[in-house]
Amino acid sequence: xxxxxxxxxxxxxxxxxxxxxxxxxxxxxxxxxxxxxxxxxxxxxxxxxxxxxxxxxxxxxxxxxxxxxxxxxxxxxxxxxxxxxxxxxxxxxxxxxxxxxxxxxxxxxxxxxxxxxxxxxxxxxxxxxxxxxxxxxxxxxxxxxxxxxxxxxxxxxxxxxxxxxxxxxxxxxxxxxxxxxxxxxxxxxxxxxxxxxxxxxxxxxxxxxxxxxxxxxxxxxxxxxxxxxxxxxxxxxxxxxxxxxxxxxxxxxxxxxxxxxxxxxxxxxxxxxxxxxxxxxxxxxxxxxxxxxxxxxxxxxxxxxxxxxxxxxxxxxxxxxxxxxxxxxxxxxxxxxxxxxxxxxxxxxxxxxxxxxxxxxxxxxxxxxxxxxxxxxxxxxxxxxxxxxxxxxxxxxxxxxxxxxxxxxxxxxxxxxxxxxxxxxxxxxxxxxxxxxxxxxxxxxxxxxxxxxxxxxxxxxxxxxxxxxxxxxxxxxxxxxxxxxxxxxxxxxxxxxxxxxxxxx
Amino acid sequence: xxxxxxxxxxxxxxxxxxxxxxxxxxxxxxxxxxxxxxxxxxxxxxxxxxxxxxxxxxxxxxxxxxxxxxxxxxxxxxxxxxxxxxxxxxxxxxxxxxxxxxxxxxxxxxxxxxxxxxxxxxxxxxxxxxxxxxxxxxxxxxxxxxxxxxxxxxxxxxxxxxxxxxxx
Numbered sequence: 001x002x003x004x005x006x007x008x009x010x011x012x013x014x015x016x017x018x019x020x021x022x023x024x025x026x027x028x029x030x031x032x033x034x035x036x037x038x039x040x041x042x043x044x045x046x047x048x049x050x051x052x053x054x055x056x057x058x059x060x061x062x063x064x065x066x067x068x069x070x071x072x073x074x075x076x077x078x079x080x081x082x083x084x085x086x087x088x089x090x091x092x093x094x095x096x097x098x099x100x101x102x103x104x105x106x107x108x109x110x111x112x113x114x115x116x117x118x119x120x121x122x123x124x125x126x127x128x129x130x131x132x133x134x135x136x137x138x139x140x141x142x143x144x145x146x147x148x149x150x151x152x153x154x155x156x157x158x159x160x161x162x163x164x165x166x167x168x169x170x171x172x173x174x175x176x177x178x179x180x181x182x183x184x185x186x187x188x189x190x191x192x193x194x195x196x197x198x199x200x201x202x203x204x205x206x207x208x209x210x211x212x213x214x215x216x217x218x219x220x221x222x223x224x225x226x227x228x229x230x231x232x233x234x235x236x237x238x239x240x241x242x243x244x245x246x247x248x249x250x251x252x253x254x255x256x257x258x259x260x261x262x263x264x265x266x267x268x269x270x271x272x273x274x275x276x277x278x279x280x281x282x283x284x285x286x287x288x289x290x291x292x293x294x295x296x297x298x299x300x301x302x303x304x305x306x307x308x309x310x311x312x313x314x315x316x317x318x319x320x321x322x323x324x325x326x327x328x329x330x331x332x333x334x335x336x337x338x339x340x341x342x343x344x345x346x347x348x349x350x351x352x353x354x355x356x357x358x359x360x361x362x363x364x365x366x367x368x369x370x371x372x373x374x375x376x377x378x379x380x381x382x383x384x385x386x387x388x389x390x391x392x393x394x395x396x397x398x399x400x401x402x403x404x405x406x407x408x409x410x411x412x413x414x415x416x417x418x419x420x421x422x423x424x425x426x427x428x429x430x431x432x433x434x435x436x437x438x439x440x441x442x443x444x445x446x447x448x449x450x451x452x453x454x455x456x457x458x459x460x461x462x463x464x465x466x467x468x469x470x471x472x473x474x475x476x477x478x479x480x481x482x483x484x485x486x487x488x489x490x491x492x493x494x495x496x497x498x499x500x501x502x503x504x505x
Numbered sequence: 506x507x508x509x510x511x512x513x514x515x516x517x518x519x520x521x522x523x524x525x526x527x528x529x530x531x532x533x534x535x536x537x538x539x540x541x542x543x544x545x546x547x548x549x550x551x552x553x554x555x556x557x558x559x560x561x562x563x564x565x566x567x568x569x570x571x572x573x574x575x576x577x578x579x580x581x582x583x584x585x586x587x588x589x590x591x592x593x594x595x596x597x598x599x600x601x602x603x604x605x606x607x608x609x610x611x612x613x614x615x616x617x618x619x620x621x622x623x624x625x626x627x628x629x630x631x632x633x634x635x636x637x638x639x640x641x642x643x644x645x646x647x648x649x650x651x652x653x654x655x656x657x658x659x660x661x662x663x664x665x666x667x668x669x670x671x672x673x
Contacts, residue, residue, distance in 0.1 A: 051654070051658070051660045052654075052658045052660070054658075054659075054660060055658060055659050055660075166574070166577070168570040168573040168574050168577075169570070169574060171566065171570045172528075172531055172567055172570040172571055172574060175563050175564075175566045175567045175570070176531060176534065176535075176567055178559075178560075178563045179534070179535065179538045179560055179563050179564055179567065182538075182559060182560040182563070186545075186556035188553070188556075189550075189552070189555065189556045191545055191555075191556040192545075193541060193542065193544075193545045193556045193557060193560065194537075194538060194541035194542070194545075194560060195541075196541060217604070220600065221597050221600065221601060224596045224597050224599070224600045225589055225593040225594070225596060225597045226593070227593070227596060389632060391627060391628055391631045391632025391633075391634070392628055392632060392634075392642060394600060394627065394631075395603075395623050395624040395627040395628065396624060396646055398600075398604055398607070398623065399616075399620040399623065399624065399646065399647075399650070402607070402608065402611065402616065402620075403616060403650065403654070403662060406611075406616065406662060406663060407660055407662070410661070412608075412611055412612040412663055415608045415611055416608055418608075419604060419605060419608055422604075423601070426597070427523070427527050428527070430523065430588060430589070431520075431523055431524050431527045433527070449559045452559065453553055453554050453558070453559065456553070456554060457553045457554075461549060
């Protein structure tokens, strides 16, 4: 414990180097831009900007990339409140009360509340990470193949159980991800599979290409279809409004705390920031005395989803750094970054790469603070980005997507694949197939398969390895419970009598 | 989302058709996967499961869930929801078509020239900007990208005859 605090201070010293501070500011600014622009979000924004970090040290690289992530989380709030356009899926709930507030001329209050509660949520999650991640990692060091597989199993099952999309669509998209992940060289037997003699497929499908295509190109196609025109409220933020709002915010401490807890819980299990923000908004609406006024511009309706979304977005990094299991597509992209910089994600990071891990954790504290200052001072600047017409922005985003896809393996074939994934993403989005499980399955496919096959080997082809010790059995059972959670919930409410209400979303 | 389109009352391909089409396409990918897995062997060898073992079962699960998804669509009453209006689909194609041309051009012309063409074309044609403004943005962006990637961050991007002519 005390050693961890020492490590953390060492991390702060690493982050406070002038070069790293500069990267932090650059990262936040790029991140907010990415968050504000349609078609670019945390995951594909980081995927596209990943090549910029190839020549940096891993610690500097992760500082910049994680700051892009914080920036994107902040940026989503700007467009939701001023333009009624959620820049990111997790800021949809922020539009419910944020935009009405802006219409009433209280844009300044709404933005201040959103940024501040984002900061509070993130800070809470970082403290949780600081305290819990080292413990989880040291615990996970003992894991053998069956335990590792059971963790993956739990992660993917909770996707199916907690997702709002139809379960079989989630399963189809997840399994498609696993199938795409198996293309190329089989790491255990050294055999080529599913390449059908096509040379460009030897390397398999890189998930970064999938991320850029699904989230970037797919999103641009969707935006084109909906034909968005951006007409926003003007943003003016002066110190007086900020201070006034800050004076008001401590009143909502219980709301904040509740939203932090919801966010952390949803973020660690791979359900992610979007359901967390909706859940937090829904619960706040039910509990608050002014709940009936929600939707007309209540400040609580901004605080609740923003706190939860940021807490979830941040805590999604907990399983990523301690177990090597990313809790969100963005965390998955960061994990992909680790591999590119030559680091092996997983519990060993805490032992072998102390500088890196604690630098990352320290940069979470600093980055969110720097981010808060930057967004509070530069809102009008960022809002003006959205006033650039889409016919100018769209081709530029396409160009950056193509550059990002090319630089992953220096291959122009990947650029074609990006377009294919983009078209796929458009159709998946239109027919309600979730894309996050597919991306995570492509990332984790190799490792999940390896641990699965090793466990099967250990138990001579049976499944007994997964029920061999208390720990594995517990995790596997938890996985099964979360897989069938909607059914269990339904059955439970029916058991308690009366007609079963629809499961909570 | 389909609700709002429904209210607009335009004509277009049905959501049912799209759902079934997507499920069929995913099932087709799964069948290809099963064929490929069978080719490398799905059973056990002396050193454990063979290379096709995992993808084979994964693809089986995909087939199963596609069947369930299709059955659910067919069982649901026809609600007449449309996938998207034809006009909207045309807009999607108006960005997709230039994009496909663009990525086909990249290996030959290099990414900078192709990008300049894409941006200029899109702005002039879709955004109805004057050719002068479009060309200014279209040339400015790739030049900026060139300095950012090749010079500052030392990341090489695909180059074509023009860059060779200029000595890169």
